[in-house]
Amino acid sequence: MIKFTKMHGIGNSYIYINCFEEEVFNPSKMSEFVSDPHFGIGSDGLVLIMPSETADFKMRIFNADGSEAEMCGNATRCVGKYVYDNGLTKKTDITLETNSGIKDLELDVIDGEVVSVTVGMGKAELEPQKIPVSIDGDRVIGYPISVMDKEYEITAVSMGNPHAVIFMDDIDSLELEKVGPLFENHELFPERINTEFIKVIDEDTLQMRVWERGSGETWACGTGACAAVVAAVLNGYCKHDREITVKLRGGNLKITYLQDGTVIKKGPATFICEGEVEVPPIAR
Numbered sequence: 001m002i003k004f005t006k007m008h009g010i011g012n013s014y015i016y017i018n019c020f021e022e023e024v025f026n027p028s029k030m031s032e033f034v035s036d037p038h039f040g041i042g043s044d045g046l047v048l049i050m051p052s053e054t055a056d057f058k059m060r061i062f063n064a065d066g067s068e069a070e071m072c073g074n075a076t077r078c079v080g081k082y083v084y085d086n087g088l089t090k091k092t093d094i095t096l097e098t099n100s101g102i103k104d105l106e107l108d109v110i111d112g113e114v115v116s117v118t119v120g121m122g123k124a125e126l127e128p129q130k131i132p133v134s135i136d137g138d139r140v141i142g143y144p145i146s147v148m149d150k151e152y153e154i155t156a157v158s159m160g161n162p163h164a165v166i167f168m169d170d171i172d173s174l175e176l177e178k179v180g181p182l183f184e185n186h187e188l189f190p191e192r193i194n195t196e197f198i199k200v201i202d203e204d205t206l207q208m209r210v211w212e213r214g215s216g217e218t219w220a221c222g223t224g225a226c227a228a229v230v231a232a233v234l235n236g237y238c239k240h241d242r243e244i245t246v247k248l249r250g251g252n253l254k255i256t257y258l259q260d261g262t263v264i265k266k267g268p269a270t271f272i273c274e275g276e277v278e279v280p281p282i283a284r
């Protein structure tokens, strides 16, 4: 049996394991198991909360298919809430080590309740080789790509993990199950990709659907929302230094892309349930 907590950041849910108390030997298999809604618990993946030598805490994030990602925006907020609510820290300014560097969390606590978390997401990376995207040049902005005989234009951004952002008017009728995997596994993306489909509502508001690498369509993606705002600024739809509302299937995030390239993200983190799960030997 292993103790778990299920939390979500605007509908992007993960199973959180407190590795100060529990040991997980095969997180990749464990993620596949817990994410499965039929034989496991049901989630978009697994997050391990661990001790760090360089920050207050460390997190590792695994997608539902067992692949490990560098970063997860929604999980950073949930980890902030978890460590505060469970008495692992009394601090409201917390540093969190991830596979893409240390992120700064600022907890907004009212009457003992964490109502929102603001995360310094670091600088957006635009150099194609570093995202990585197999396209020459120093940036990928509005690059044409053909999927299922339809032309799309991608803007590529890394928020620690890779994103392709596409602006289009009709995102509601998109058949994400069909097109999502074709973007995810396209030959231009050697490490696969997260793909965001964005409708520009106005210069301060974007609407987004996302197909996540390793997890499929999720109701929200924090790094994806940041990439969307960066791409919107690069394409002239939004401006630097303004708080942009990104409306996702599960709720809203507030994202600011500063002139110096840094991205700030603010949003809620929500506890769903906790319990113990019997993990089959292969997933331990």
Ligand SMILES: N[C@@H](CCC[C@H](N)C(=O)O)C(=O)O
Pocket (backbone or CB within 6 Å): 012, 061, 063, 068, 069, 070, 071, 072, 073, 074, 075, 161, 162, 194, 212, 213, 214, 215, 218, 220, 221, 222, 223, 224
């Ligand atoms: N949902 C996340 C991103 C999780 C990782 C992603 N699927 C990847 O493989 O890069 C978020 O909120 O950022």
